[in-house]
Amino acid sequence: MAKPMDFKIYVDQACRAAEEFVSIYYETMDKRRQALTRLYLDKATLVWNGNVVTGLEALTKFFDTLPSSEFQVNMLDCQPVHEQATQSQATVLVVTSGTVKFDGNRQHYFNQNFLLTAQSTPDIVWKIASDCFRFQDWGSS
Amino acid sequence: MTVWRNRKPLEREMGENTQDGTPGSWFTFTIPHGIKYDRTWLMNSIQRHCSVPFTPVDFHLVKNVAQFFVQEASTACALLDVSYKIRDEESRKVCIPVFVSLSAVPYSVQYKLKSGEMEQLELTLIKRFDVSKQALDLQRLCVDPGTADSSNSRASCMAATLQVIEKNFPELLSLNLSSNKLYQLDGLSDIIQMAPTVKILNLSNKELTSVWELSKMQGLKLEELWLQGNPLCDTIPDQSTYVRAIRECLPKLLRLDGQELTSPVTVDVDTPYMVKPCKRSFLGSDELKSLVLQILQQQKSVLSEACGTGPFGQNTVMVVDHLEEERKVGVLSQVILVRGALIMNLCAYFKDRRNMKKLKDPYLRVQLLKHTKHVIVHTLCVLPKTQHDFSSFVVDTWFQTQMMLCFSVCGVFKAVEGSSQGCVRSFTWTFIANPAGYC
Numbered sequence: 001m002a003k004p005m006d007f008k009i010y011v012d013q014a015c016r017a018a019e020e021f022v023s024i025y026y027e028t029m030d031k032r033r034q035a036l037t038r039l040y041l042d043k044a045t046l047v048w049n050g051n052v053v054t055g056l057e058a059l060t061k062f063f064d065t066l067p068s069s070e071f072q073v074n075m076l077d078c079q080p081v082h083e084q085a086t087q088s089q090a091t092v093l094v095v096t097s098g099t100v101k102f103d104g105n106r107q108h109y110f111n112q113n114f115l116l117t118a119q120s121t122p123d124i125v126w127k128i129a130s131d132c133f134r135f136q137d138w139g140s141s
Numbered sequence: 142m143t144v145w146r147n148r149k150p151l152e153r154e155m156g157e158n159t160q161d162g163t164p165g166s167w168f169t170f171t172i173p174h175g176i177k178y179d180r181t182w183l184m185n186s187i188q189r190h191c192s193v194p195f196t197p198v199d200f201h202l203v204k205n206v207a208q209f210f211v212q213e214a215s216t217a218c219a220l221l222d223v224s225y226k227i228r229d230e231e232s233r234k235v236c237i238p239v240f241v242s243l244s245a246v247p248y249s250v251q252y253k254l255k256s257g258e259m260e261q262l263e264l265t266l267i268k269r270f271d272v273s274k275q276a277l278d279l280q281r282l283c284v285d286p287g288t289a290d291s292s293n294s295r296a297s298c299m300a301a302t303l304q305v306i307e308k309n310f311p312e313l314l315s316l317n318l319s320s321n322k323l324y325q326l327d328g329l330s331d332i333i334q335m336a337p338t339v340k341i342l343n344l345s346n347k348e349l350t351s352v353w354e355l356s357k358m359q360g361l362k363l364e365e366l367w368l369q370g371n372p373l374c375d376t377i378p379d380q381s382t383y384v385r386a387i388r389e390c391l392p393k394l395l396r397l398d399g400q401e402l403t404s405p406v407t408v409d410v411d412t413p414y415m416v417k418p419c420k421r422s423f424l425g426s427d428e429l430k431s432l433v434l435q436i437l438q439q440q441k442s443v444l445s446e447a448c449g450t451g452p453f454g455q456n457t458v459m460v461v462d463h464l465e466e467e468r469k470v471g472v473l474s475q476v477i478l479v480r481g482a483l484i485m486n487l488c489a490y491f492k493d494r495r496n497m498k499k500l501k502d503p504y505l506r507v508q509l510l511k512h513t514k515h516v517i518v519h520t521l522c523v524l525p526k527t528q529h530d531f532s533s534f535v536v537d538t539w540f541q542t543q544m545m546l547c548f549s550v551c552g553v554f555k556a557v558e559g560s561s562q563g564c565v566r567s568f569t570w571t572f573i574a575n576p577a578g579y580c
């Protein structure tokens with residue numbers, strides 16, 4: 001059972017990684033789209049509004065075809081994923097929500113979850129193992 | 142070439158010129174960023190502010206800059222006064238400067254065709270016109286016996302051709318200008334006005350050296366373009382870069398050099414169409430599907446009671462966060478980590494928001510993370526009752542390993558008691574589940 005002190009450290013680390021990661025991710029998505037796949041693991045999966053995209057190559061193609069975006073993140077939260085679930089690989093679940101405009105068209109609300117995993121060689125680098133993105137357009141549909 | 146910004150030096154120069162006795166010299170007027178403005182609006186605005194009526198000759202665009210020629214010195218002076226007086230269409234305080242410089246006689250005036258030549262040109266063009274396809278074949282027009290072939294007359298030929306087109310073939314769809322030794326597309330920029338219906342343009346085997354020449358064609362809604370055999374094709378080694386560059390100039394293009402282009406990604410304002418349409422729940426393999434559905438079933442039963450207590454493990458962590466109250470249909474997300482058991486449910490929670498964007502205190506951040514089973518059950522019981530619309534659920538299974546299953550559920554629910562009774566809210570739950578048997 002995790003002691004309260006350890007837990008606090010976990011949470012701190014997770015929070016810091018998540019915040020930094022999120023700001024980099026959305027900025028890259030909006031302004032340097034071609035560099036976005038560098039934030040994903042080789043075998044990462046993306047479920048985008050129900051469409052599955054697996055592997056770096058498919059991800060690159062997918063992001064190329066996605067129109068230019070303008071993201072605004074209104075909510076961000078995260079928690080460390082318990083080590084037992086991930087076989088001691090430090091993992092953080094990041095949840096974001098906000099609005100996005102594609103190609104200057106109508107605004108959509110979106111929800112996105114990332115599973116971030118720490119790659120420690122040579123420095124600690126967080127990469128996306130899995131990504132789930134969905135529009136939240138309940139009002140209009 | 143000297144550029145004048147205000148009247149006095151210009152007048153001085155004028156004085157000198159007229160002393161020489163040169164009649165009506167030509168002046169070039171330059172409007173930086175002229176490409177931003179609609180040509181008719183620009184000319185009308187200038188005319189409105191100018192005390193003397195004038196006729197702009199050869200209005201054309203050089204990259205972003207708009208230029209036109211004016212003949213009389215007095216007109217030139219009057220026009221100079223217009224500089225910085227015209228306001229941007231959106232009435233921002235951006236004034237449009239106008240610069241003047243002395244110039245040579247503009248092309249179209251210099252190389253006007255004589256009337257006899259004009260008629261001959263008309264006949265030649267009529268011969269080359271195909272009515273059924275609304276296509277005009279001007280291939281190798283320069284070497285056609287009907288036209289004089291000299292470097293000077295080529296430019297005037299272009300202008301004259303356009304005039305004929307405007308007069309005789311107002312609904313021209315296809316224009317073939319291949320093998321015509323055109324170095325630039327300046328003369329063609331008038332096509333946008335004279336033959337606005339052109340959708341198919343063949344510019345192959347000419348002498349075009351740079352892709353931005355094509356930006357002059359932007360006003361046309363071109364669907365098909367032929368560019369083979371131009372030096373510009375050789376400067377861009379990579380086929381896809383070439384296609385992309387052309388597409389940047391002409392985004393609506395469908396066919397290039399005879400090949401269909403993959404349809405451009407456009408998002409229509411009326412009917413939002415994304416690259417991939419939004420699909421319903423993605424549930425992965427059948428096994429997973431049944432697992433997830435099982436979890437949700439538990440959910441269902443739990444949710445319909447006042448306070449749910451599904452089975453949970455020792456180190457369950459629950460995070461209840463952001464709730465947007467501004468919108469009628471709010472969004473909330475809650476995340477749960479379950480250890481040692483299968484799921485549990487979540488309800489809306491109004492007070493303890495843990496939106497990291499707003500909450501910077503690290504201590505509070507830890508506090509609000511509901512940790513361990515007891516705390517969670519307590520929190521859940523305290524949450525207001527809700528009524529979920531199960532038919533609205535959309536589930537995405539997005540990650541799974543032997544040890545872990547992650548999926549998200551979105552849907553809507555209604556708060557059936559408390560301050561926001563009757564309010565419909567949307568939610569997203571993200572679950573990370575472990576197989577039972579771990580403790």
